[in-house]
Amino acid sequence: MSDKKKTEKKGEAESMKPPHDGEVRRDAKEVMGAEKHWKLKGHEGAPKASKEPKEPKKKYKYLDELVRLQFELIKLQEWVRVQGLKVCVLFEGRDAAGKGGVIKRITQRLNPRVCRVVALPAPNDRERTQWYFQRYITRLPAGGEIVLFDRSWYNRAGVERVMGFCTDEQVEAFFGTVPEFEKMLVRAGIQLVKYWFSISDEEQEARFLGRIHDPLKQWKLSPMDLESRRRWELYTKAKEEMLARTHTPESPWWVVPADDKKKARLNCIHHLLSLIPYHEVERPAITLPERIRHEGYRRHQVPG
Numbered sequence: 001m002s003d004k005k006k007t008e009k010k011g012e013a014e015s016m017k018p019p020h021d022g023e024v025r026r027d028a029k030e031v032m033g034a035e036k037h038w039k040l041k042g043h044e045g046a047p048k049a050s051k052e053p054k055e056p057k058k059k060y061k062y063l064d065e066l067v068r069l070q071f072e073l074i075k076l077q078e079w080v081r082v083q084g085l086k087v088c089v090l091f092e093g094r095d096a097a098g099k100g101g102v103i104k105r106i107t108q109r110l111n112p113r114v115c116r117v118v119a120l121p122a123p124n125d126r127e128r129t130q131w132y133f134q135r136y137i138t139r140l141p142a143g144g145e146i147v148l149f150d151r152s153w154y155n156r157a158g159v160e161r162v163m164g165f166c167t168d169e170q171v172e173a174f175f176g177t178v179p180e181f182e183k184m185l186v187r188a189g190i191q192l193v194k195y196w197f198s199i200s201d202e203e204q205e206a207r208f209l210g211r212i213h214d215p216l217k218q219w220k221l222s223p224m225d226l227e228s229r230r231r232w233e234l235y236t237k238a239k240e241e242m243l244a245r246t247h248t249p250e251s252p253w254w255v256v257p258a259d260d261k262k263k264a265r266l267n268c269i270h271h272l273l274s275l276i277p278y279h280e281v282e283r284p285a286i287t288l289p290e291r292i293r294h295e296g297y298r299r300h301q302v303p304g
Contacts, residue, residue: 030063062262069269070109077110077146079278084143086190087276090152093197094235095225096207098258102197102265103148106272110146119150132156132174133181141190153178157242162234163227175245182251192251193275195268196243197258201232 080087091099107115118139127135133153141147156174160166185192199207208229211217228235247253254271258264 062266065266066105066269069266069273070105072273073106073269074109075280076273076276076278077114078281080146080276081114081144082281085276086141086143086188087146087193088141088149088185088190089147089193089195089272090149090154091195091197092151092154092158093195093256093258094199094204094239095228096204096211096220097197097199098261098264099150099197101261102256102268103150105265106148106269114144115146115148117148117150118152132170133177140185153181154242154246157246158235158238159224159228161238162231163224178246179248179250182246182248186250191276193272194251194253196239196253196255197264198255199258203259204229204232 079085091103093099103117107117120135120139123135136149136153139147139149153174156166156171157178161171182192208221208225211221243253243255256264256268256271
């Protein structure tokens with residue numbers, strides 16, 4: 001085949017690709033790459049037990065570090081389960097800040113019966129008449145559980161306040177109540193961790209434009225997201241007051257710079273591991289038992 005025909009064929013193939021095909025492929029490669037790393041590092045190749053997670057190297061490959069941290073998350077999960085700990089992690093931030101991405105990487109290898117995600121929709125008519133914190137309380141962790149809130153009760157200090165879904169009196173009541181509410185959780189034995197994912201004006205605009213033009217991501221956009229873009233400055237003021245008034249010794253805020261998605265994911269996971277002292281739980285050796293066989297047994301075909 002001549003070079004000219006090869007070029008024409010390549011051009012036709014490129015034109016047939018859906019929009020943002022490159023980004024989809026990169027995401028798929030990340031998943032496949034992580035799978036490959038897990039197979040290579042499994043069993044004898046797994047990282048050795050350590051009392052504390054190691055500091056990341058100055059130069060490292062993203063997948064290498066992600067897989068290493070996921071091994072540590074499994075150790076943390078088993079420690080939480082065996083010790084009966086209660087861990088509650090809040091992920092807050094502007095729209096498109098990357099909260100969902102880091103939650104996916106945390107839960108990717110964990111047992112959903114131990115680590116679960118809570119992402120509540122807008123309150124219904126009945127919930128609007130309840131005590132504000134009531135619908136969140138039922139989702140809090142029991143012993144041996146990790147709960148990740150993809151947005152939490154801080155909706156009142158953010159989206160509800162900026163969009164006018166609550167009154168100024170309700171906002172003030174929230175600020176007066178939430179420190180005591182969180183102290184109660186801590187006294188009840190819940191380890192509460194609060195993360196704010198911070199992105200720049202320019203980065204949020206780029207991510208919104210990516211969602212608008214990418215049919216695979218358009219479902220992520222809502223009228224509320226678009227309106228939040230218009231009210232950037234109001235969100236900034238609300239965020240600054242929220243952090244100032246709800247940052248307490250019992251439940252401090254941790255800010256994650258999130259313009260670089262990959263660094264934000266690694267930094268957040270590494271920091272979470274550093275907050276909870278854990279040790280690797282020794283597992284008993286497992287031997288696969290022999291299957292009992294009977295002479296008269298015949299496996300029947302599945303009926304059409």
